[in-house]
Amino acid sequence: xxxxxxxxxxxxxxxxxxxxxxxxxxxxxxxxxxxxxxxxxxxxxxxxxxxxxxxxxxxxxxxxxxxxxxxxxxxxxxxxxxxxxxxxxxxxxxxxxxxxxxxxxxxxxxxxxxxxxxxxxxxxxxxxxxxxxxxxxxxxxxxxxxxxxxxxxxxxxxxxxxxxxxxxxxxxxxxxxxxxxxxxxxxxxxxxxxxxxxxxxxxxxxxxxxxxxxxxxxxxxxxxxxxxxxxxxxxxxxxxxxxxxxxxxxxxxxxxxxxxxxxxxxxxxxxxxxxxxxxxxxxxxxxxxxxxxxxxxxxxxxxxxxxxxxxxxxxxxxxxxxxxxxxxxxxxxxxxxxxxxxxxxxxxxxxxxxxxxxxxxxxxxxxxxxxxxxxxxxxxxxxxxxxxxxxxxxxxxxxxxxxxxxxxxxxxxxxxxxxxxxxxxxxxxxxxxxxxxxxxxxxxxxxxxxxxxxxxxxxxxxxxxxxxxxxxxxxxxxxxxxxxxxxxxxxxxxxxxxxxxxxxxxxxxxxxxxxxxxxxxxxxxxxxxxxxxxxxxxxxxxxxxxxxxxxxxxxxxxxxxxxxxxxxxxxxxxxxxxxxxxxxxxxxxxxxxxxxxxxxxxxxxxxxxxxxxxxxxx
Amino acid sequence: xxxxxxxxxxxxxxxxxxxxxxxxxxxxxxxxxxxxxxxxxxxxxxxxxxxxxxxxxxxxxxxxxxxxxxxxxxxxxxxxxxxxxxxxxxxxxxxxxxxxxxxxxxxxxxxxxxxxxxxxxxxxxxxxxxxxxxxxxxxxxxxxxxxxxxxxxxxxxxxxxxxxxxxxxxxxxxxxxxxxxxxxxxxxxxxxxxxxxxxxxxxxxxxxxxxxxxxxxxxxxxxxxxxxxxxxxxxxxxxxxxxxxxxxxxxxxxxxxxxxxxxxxxxxxxxxxxxxxxxxxxxxxxxxxxxxxxxxxxxxxxxxxxxxxxxxxxxxxxxxxxxxxxxxxxxxxxxxxxx
Numbered sequence: 001x002x003x004x005x006x007x008x009x010x011x012x013x014x015x016x017x018x019x020x021x022x023x024x025x026x027x028x029x030x031x032x033x034x035x036x037x038x039x040x041x042x043x044x045x046x047x048x049x050x051x052x053x054x055x056x057x058x059x060x061x062x063x064x065x066x067x068x069x070x071x072x073x074x075x076x077x078x079x080x081x082x083x084x085x086x087x088x089x090x091x092x093x094x095x096x097x098x099x100x101x102x103x104x105x106x107x108x109x110x111x112x113x114x115x116x117x118x119x120x121x122x123x124x125x126x127x128x129x130x131x132x133x134x135x136x137x138x139x140x141x142x143x144x145x146x147x148x149x150x151x152x153x154x155x156x157x158x159x160x161x162x163x164x165x166x167x168x169x170x171x172x173x174x175x176x177x178x179x180x181x182x183x184x185x186x187x188x189x190x191x192x193x194x195x196x197x198x199x200x201x202x203x204x205x206x207x208x209x210x211x212x213x214x215x216x217x218x219x220x221x222x223x224x225x226x227x228x229x230x231x232x233x234x235x236x237x238x239x240x241x242x243x244x245x246x247x248x249x250x251x252x253x254x255x256x257x258x259x260x261x262x263x264x265x266x267x268x269x270x271x272x273x274x275x276x277x278x279x280x281x282x283x284x285x286x287x288x289x290x291x292x293x294x295x296x297x298x299x300x301x302x303x304x305x306x307x308x309x310x311x312x313x314x315x316x317x318x319x320x321x322x323x324x325x326x327x328x329x330x331x332x333x334x335x336x337x338x339x340x341x342x343x344x345x346x347x348x349x350x351x352x353x354x355x356x357x358x359x360x361x362x363x364x365x366x367x368x369x370x371x372x373x374x375x376x377x378x379x380x381x382x383x384x385x386x387x388x389x390x391x392x393x394x395x396x397x398x399x400x401x402x403x404x405x406x407x408x409x410x411x412x413x414x415x416x417x418x419x420x421x422x423x424x425x426x427x428x429x430x431x432x433x434x435x436x437x438x439x440x441x442x443x444x445x446x447x448x449x450x451x452x453x454x455x456x457x458x459x460x461x462x463x464x465x466x467x468x469x470x471x472x473x474x475x476x477x478x479x480x481x482x483x484x485x486x487x488x489x490x491x492x493x494x495x496x497x498x499x500x501x502x503x504x505x506x507x508x509x510x511x512x513x514x515x516x517x518x519x520x521x522x523x524x525x526x527x528x529x530x531x532x533x534x535x536x537x538x539x540x541x542x543x544x545x546x547x548x549x550x551x552x553x554x555x556x557x558x559x560x561x562x563x564x565x566x567x568x569x570x571x572x573x574x575x576x577x578x579x580x581x582x583x584x585x586x587x588x589x590x591x592x593x594x595x596x597x598x599x600x601x602x603x604x605x606x607x608x609x610x611x612x613x614x615x616x617x618x
Numbered sequence: 619x620x621x622x623x624x625x626x627x628x629x630x631x632x633x634x635x636x637x638x639x640x641x642x643x644x645x646x647x648x649x650x651x652x653x654x655x656x657x658x659x660x661x662x663x664x665x666x667x668x669x670x671x672x673x674x675x676x677x678x679x680x681x682x683x684x685x686x687x688x689x690x691x692x693x694x695x696x697x698x699x700x701x702x703x704x705x706x707x708x709x710x711x712x713x714x715x716x717x718x719x720x721x722x723x724x725x726x727x728x729x730x731x732x733x734x735x736x737x738x739x740x741x742x743x744x745x746x747x748x749x750x751x752x753x754x755x756x757x758x759x760x761x762x763x764x765x766x767x768x769x770x771x772x773x774x775x776x777x778x779x780x781x782x783x784x785x786x787x788x789x790x791x792x793x794x795x796x797x798x799x800x801x802x803x804x805x806x807x808x809x810x811x812x813x814x815x816x817x818x819x820x821x822x823x824x825x826x827x828x829x830x831x832x833x834x835x836x837x838x839x840x841x842x843x844x845x846x847x848x849x850x851x852x853x854x855x856x857x858x859x860x861x862x863x864x865x866x867x868x869x870x871x872x873x874x875x876x877x878x879x880x881x882x883x884x885x886x887x888x889x890x891x892x893x894x895x896x897x898x899x900x901x902x903x904x905x906x907x908x909x910x911x912x913x914x915x916x917x918x919x920x921x922x923x924x925x926x927x928x929x930x931x932x933x934x935x936x937x938x939x940x941x942x943x944x945x946x947x948x949x950x951x952x953x954x955x956x957x
Binding site: 003004005006009010012013017018019091094095098120122124127145148149151152153154155156157158159160161162163164165166167168169171175179180182183184185186187188189190191192193194196198199202205206207215218219220221223224227467470579580582583586610614 | 849
């Protein structure tokens with residue numbers, strides 16, 4: 001069995017059950033196109049009457065949109081009554097498909113899930129084939145709102161008494177997501193408010209700085225954050241009340257006092273811990289095990305060369321020089337006795353821990369030692385327990401002698417957790433209340449440093465025109481204009497650069513070559529974007545896409561078909577790239593008053609872009 | 619059961635059961651094995667686990683027989699909490715077709731929304747396709763009567779264009795204009811269709827002193843698809859537009875079903891001079907039914923009931939759809955693993 005249903009089979013079934021017209025949502029443009037291609041080999045063709053009605057509608061639309069005239073998909077749409085509708089198509093083609101759907105001429109449209117919002121035509125049935133959608137590079141689950149958007153297309157008012165959402169499985173599909181989407185409540189809408197540079201400039205143009213905070217407070221973001229803050233404040237109050245209940249104490253700030261005491265205790269305990277591994281008699285011996293000391297083991301004697309502890313080891317070790325120059329490593333616990341004799345020698349930082357001469361001399365000395373030597377009587381080690389610590393802390397911490405100490409000790413842990421939570425919430429509330437305003441100030445400071453705002457946060461001459469550029473990466477564009485990067489630029493090169501800035505997709509494709517002038521300009525823009533990176537995320541600035549806009553603007557004899565042939569990009573994407581370029585250019589064009597030369601070039605580029613397919617369409 | 623018999627019976631077992639068996643015998647490693655290797659592994663441990671394997675095979679066979687026999691005598695056992703029989707295909711497809719043509723009568727909520735606009739701002743949050751456009755058109759008509767201008771914004775140029783054509787048909791092309799990033803038709807018209815970005819820019823220009831005459835007479839701002847407020851990249855534009863919208867103009871926010879329309883309404887009420895009225899409902903004007911279509915062409919209802927379950931927790935899959943989907947999952951799981 002094939003992993004998922006064959007498109008021709010799917011439509012046949014839908015027709016049989018009279019579930020057409022239908023919109024089939026597929027994952028990618030490619031799968032839409034492939035589904036449509038599958039119909040080329042299918043035997044089913046529409047009855048002539050219906051074919052004629054489709055042709056009639058298409059002819060009617062061709063009068064408005066000439067690019068429909070010899071559209072390659074016309075034939076198959078007319079013959080089979082199915083079509084594909086996705087972002088790779090020209091808007092005129094999409095409009096034609098939508099019109100055909102509205103008039104009920106088509107049986108099915110294959111559309112991409114990504115553009116569910118842009119599909120603005122209803123059908124009797126929608127077919128869901130996936131539970132995920134491709135976003136940028138990722139594949140993410142459909143949200144409830146998205147499934148609702150898709151299923152909302154099912155059922156035409158006045159034409160259907162029932163609408164259908166049909167789920168057909170495909171590999172990797174998660175039925176649970178679709179069920180949740182079909183039956184669940186949509187997600188809440190959350191604010192995505194950010195402070196942009198044009199926003200700062202335009203706000204400061206209209207209002208003095210001290211009014212801004214109250215304007216920003218009107219945002220939905222602030223409204224939502226205030227709600228959160230109120231919730232947290234409520235919690236803070238509760239915590240405060242609980243903390244109050246731990247009073248009264250001897251000292252005013254028992255939690256801070258106790259936490260200092262607790263900290264010191266823990267620190268000392270940590271230090272003590274290492275030594276506690278040794279029994280008291282070994283611990284008592286430790287201070288004597290210095291380099292040069294003669295020590296006795298059960299069966300031999302030796303001279304300590306060094307004392308050390310390897311990382312991760314509990315026990316301290318000594319390196320021992322034995323009779324005949326033999327070196328041995330031994331845990332300190334194995335040392336049986338300390339002998340009342342030491343040798344001074346020159347130690348070395350690495351094995352064998354003494355200079356060769358010293359080693360030879362020590363070996364000799366060891367040989368020469370008398371057979372019986374008195375053992376040193378080692379005084380018992382002082383007890384370094386709790387009592388000792390408390391004594392050593394002295395007056396620094398009053399807690400040990402405080403009458404509240406047992407109570408504090410018992411309650412400290414719970415109260416401290418509460419206090420930490422309280423502190424955390426207090427900080428969060430503060431940032432919720434003032435976060436947006438601080439962000440605004442931050443951006444305003446940057447604009448001031450760059451010279452768009454004067455010290456009193458009024459717009460400078462540069463700021464006055466810069467506020468008219470209200471697009472993404474506005475800062476990059478205005479800085480480029482200020483540094484005269486567009487001096488003597490041609491319309492084609494300007495359009496090329498705008499296309500580079502506007503295009504935010506890193507999908508690989510082939511494009512016409514760019515000219516040296518555009519390459520230079522893009523390089524300048526890249527350097528500028530890099531310099532501005534701390535203030536604003538740099539755009540992708542792909543040089544290759546610029547070639548398309550440059551060619552279209554540079555050579556007005558290039559036809560749309562020729563332009564499409566020069567790249568591997570889909571028609572719809574080229575259209576969108578050029579229309580985005582148009583938007584960017586018209587922003588530059590709005591600078592007539594201050595930059596007449598540049599605005600003229602932009603106007604020229606604008607008029608050259610608007611031809612052929614780009615002119616016929618709204 | 620001989621070794622050969624057992625091996626053949628294992629090959630018949632669904633992958634799900636095989637995995638469970640393999641896991642019991644060979645540990646979690648079995649989760650990464652294909653069908654053939656699983657059978658091999660199970661057979662390698664057959665000496666020690668013969669009884670267990672046989673039991674698994676027998677249980678499965680018994681279940682198969684029970685399924686083939688249909689809901690036989692086992693069904694009455696649960697008589698006290700009797701469940702309704704799951705809907706069948708006929709019920710799912712019943713009533714399909716074109717409804718009787720009826721004269722258009724606006725729904726109550728549509729009337730309510732238009733009337734509430736007399737008193738203040740309005741948010742309409744209703745399912746897709748239930749007739750938000752009617753509210754927009756009717757509100758526009760009323761504003762026109764009072765000689766006020768209207769701005770209609772939508773997130774996409776394509777939608778703006780569709781609306782432009784639609785409004786041109788209703789109000790006549792001389793009264794409707796459109797401004798988008800790359801199109802300017804009749805920009806002095808009393809009804810203006812634009813993208814939200816354009817309106818935001820207009821509002822900034824007005825605030826900056828380059829007074830746009832239209833903004834003084836602006837009576838109504840319709841913001842379509844206002845759930846775009848949550849769009850990570852463009853949402854900020856919607857917020858700016860709403861914040862800077864002149865106070866004398868009424869706001870009409872049209873949105874698909876969203877989770878927190880009350881919150882939006884409360885926000886609007888807090889920043890605008892007039893209180894905001896919320897119109898919301900979940901009722902679809904054309905009822906929706908869900909079906910499940912198996913790749914082999916078999917169509918069944920998706921849920922036990924023909925009507926859509928009211929919430930995910932009450933959504934019970936149709937037994938047939940569940941069976942087919944499980945089957946599909948097993949098949950694709952298997953091909954993916956061996957492939």
